[in-house]
Amino acid sequence: MRRAIRHIVLAVLLAFPTLLRAQEKLGIGVEWGLGYLPMHYIEESFRTDALYRIDRQGWKGSQHINGFASFALEYDLSKRQTLSLTLGKRGVGSGDRIYPLGLRYARFHNGHAADTGWFFAEAGVAYNRDAAVHKAAQGLLGYGWRYRLGGHSFVDGGIRLAAVVYHPDLIDPDTEAIVPQRHVFTNSRVDTFLELFIAIRLR
């Protein structure tokens, strides 16, 4: 983890002079919203404290509401396309907090500096703070509407679909304690969200 942070810092330092040069093409944004989780997929296999094995697999219904917020650094590829680097925080399932770092491609029907509809796709890696296995990943697809408030500020609103892959701690059904990692054979979970978002962008 520490090595990853060192790499990120190094990359930012190297990119900084380029960023200064590209200032006119850069924008920043904050995005936030709420997600509704109707279903999730699990694949888990572990040994309990009483030494029997539990295998579970398949789609499960779940009803959670989770919030998310992210910060984005946006770069204009052309009049209609932008590429952004996003860093955020979101809740998944019942209590795990993950920090996704992603790359987003967005396409605006009438150009990014006008009132317009737009869509985007984003993919990235994430850090799960609340589980023994920290690695996670997030993918997003969305459609939004951009409204120019004036000058260099815009407000965006829209809908997005999110899929988060992560590895939450497993609970032993007998002892209700967390299953130690050495007793876990497989453990993955995919949460699929339907989300509403609002964003404010400055450029």
Added chain:
Amino acid sequence: MTPVPFLRRKVLVCLSVFLCCFLPGAAQEQYVGTVQSPKGIGVFYESGSAEQVSHLSFTLDFDGILGGHTRRPGFRIGFQKHFFVPVYRLADGTDLDFFYGPGLVAGAVRDGGDFQGPMAALRGIAGLRFVFPERPFALGFAFSADLGVHMQRVAGQNSNILRLYRGGLRRVWLPEIHLSYRF
């Protein structure tokens, strides 16, 4: 500006007249908007002049929602006065104002526990507001604090106790974003 369709205008006028009955002072500027925060989301109505407005809000309280502890949000109704101090005018004509004001808030919230009990509090709010000249929108960033009481259930007993509403002070650092439409 595009004309507002007739039906929508009628609904907005009815809503405005209804709300004006409760708000003192002559209405010159009117705003309808949403408040967005990790503390909760809601809608508000503002009426007043460029120097001060009366602010009436209905908010869903997200205590325990975002952490996944509950799925049932609390609610709060608030009344505030906002006083505006012009700070700066940007090159494109956007006005930046500082605003502050006192208020009252009441509702039913969890405040960290499981029981959704009634609360009432005094509220203080301060923030910055951008008013855009070309478009009928305003954008505000604010912080607010609530000092008041909350009714909680005593564990294991069928009785209630009145305590300090801790959530109002604990969540002061969480920002609020006000996005509003001006008539």
